[in-house]
Amino acid sequence: MERTRENRGDNASPGTNLSPNPDAGRAPDMRVGLTGGIGAGKSTVAARLAHLGARIIDYDAISHALTRPGGAAIAPIREQFGPHAIADDGSLDRPWVASQIFGADPAHTANRGRLNAIIHPLVYAQAARQEAGGGIVVHDIPLLTEVLGGIPFTFRHIITVEAPDGLRVERLMKTRGMSETEARARMASQTDDEARRRSADITIPNDSDLVSLYRAVDEVWSRLCTECEGNGGRKR
Template identity: 35%
Template sequence: MNPRRRPLRLGLTGGIGSGKSTVGSMFAALGGSLIDADQLARDVTGPQGAAMDAIRATFGADFVDASGALDRARMRALVFSHPEARAQLEGIVHPLVTLHSNAMAQQAADQGHALIVFDIPLLAESGRWARRLDAVVVVDCSAETQIKRVMQRSGLAREVVQGIIASQASRTARRAVADAVIANDRDCSLEDLRLQTRQVATLFGL
């Protein structure tokens, strides 16, 4: 009997408003096992989440809301003005995300999935994922497309969205780490996006 081949681990990333989550759901519909790193981070910082005792001990009770979850607005303000606070928060949250994502990846492998897709918003900004991935797919679009999409879906002011984009890796930096790029500008239909995703999935053995 041939040993089961190790599933390919694919990193999926893109800037805010790029359509990365939509592409992730398309990979899942094609049979890939999708692991959402951002959702795992929200889980461990949610009410009574695994990170909350350490967050309370490090930052104080003011950063925990009434439900026992991270006060995201207060923490967001702190980390924007104090980079060392961001490093402290990541030092608490990232190991837990890694632990949970490893467990989910092992479960997917045990179930026979050929492709595991890690949805990682800040993949290009973080060096910690590189050794865990076999390839990277970037969902790419112009900054103007990002701005219009996020303003439409979230009601945020243009300057707020521009600030978020500026805090993320540049379009050039994301494309530099890509093994494949899915183009999703405003003229890209959902069907075209689905076709591109299917082509990339085939390229990586799905």
């Protein structure tokens, strides 16, 4: 299966002899994908993995950087969606764009496809640049299951984080200030848990407290390290 074919850096930027860092340009020892529906707890898992020593490539953060004033995605988005898409300061008008792309209507679906087609290739290029340095590299990708056929990386493992829909809505309302309608519109714009589980080989449930979640993440990390060391990679 695609996810289990290790890609040892075919997509990483080539190294340069000018760098003082001997790891610069080094391919990941193991590339892992991390996904989960909105509000399931993916970022919380990513933060725990970072604490344990993983290098995280955060696709939401890259996407945010590309849509700041002067970001590479701004001009093509203005061209596709018109001036409404851009705020007065030159950044993406996030609430306006969100209102155009999140939901199950055909218009939302079409707009989402147009926006993804602009942003995703730029995100992949930046992710490839962030890979250099070796170790266990975790690509934190909200839409990994949806883009698996088109993303230019293969993953040794794919982890999905799961929580019941009601709990996810509750978390999003409490911590992101979303209305229930907004939270459900985002959920309707993503694939479901069953599809995410099919594309993953590791499922982390997050329907209890943070102590239970961290325990599950620590176990997964320990397995990844053991496997990585067995393959001649090193633990970071």
